[in-house]
Amino acid sequence: MKNEKRFIEIYQDYSKLVYNLSLSYLQNTEDAQEATQDVFVKIYNKIEGFNQKSSLKTWIYRITINHCLDIIKSKNRRFRLLFSRQNEEYDSVDFSHPGVKLESKEKVAQIFKEINRLPANQKTALILKTIEGLSQKEIAEVLKMKEKAVESLLSRARATLKKKV
């Protein structure tokens, strides 16, 4: 395997980040494990083309976010095809998050259900800020946006959640 040592170093440094971010998007242990595997296969295949315009961490954040959003999109597409519901989205996630305490599981599942209904960019900004604890500047870098735009995304996401939760 080419660059095996470097790849294992990257895995050791970022597997926790990728797995936890996948859990935040997919809220299911099995899906998150599958996503983590696929993200690292992508990282392995693309690492030679990584041009270092952004940091490795930002690049890995982007790959993980895009992959998780693709999984959600394909789940929604399959749900619409199976049940012929054009404008509805699949939201009956089998919530299993190993990082959530049993006593707050129901409440967190309810919050995630509402987060899942937000537009993709608002959801991403909110997850990166609230769960990942990134600064607005870091989020702007990951999303390739201006800080002001991130601020606006976050305030819209919070306003929507405020009404629903």
Added chain:
Amino acid sequence: MEKGLGKDIEGITRVEAPDFLLETIISKIETNRTTRKFQEKIILTSVISLLVVNAFLIRSYQVSSDKNSSQTELNPFNYSSITYMDNE
């Protein structure tokens, strides 16, 4: 609400990725590589077969056209040898 959201969501603890993941990732990479090599071999074989078939077709066309032209030259009643000048 924002405080509530923050409290509940930030209460999520970060967990370690399961130990078996690295092994499955490596085996996925190996499987992908084997599949890619197999596909490359199939493509190469198809290209070579196409080239051989094409060469064979071109060769047989050349042979048949050579035969035709030699037959034409020997044909005394070949139309191309008739000129209409004599009729004038």
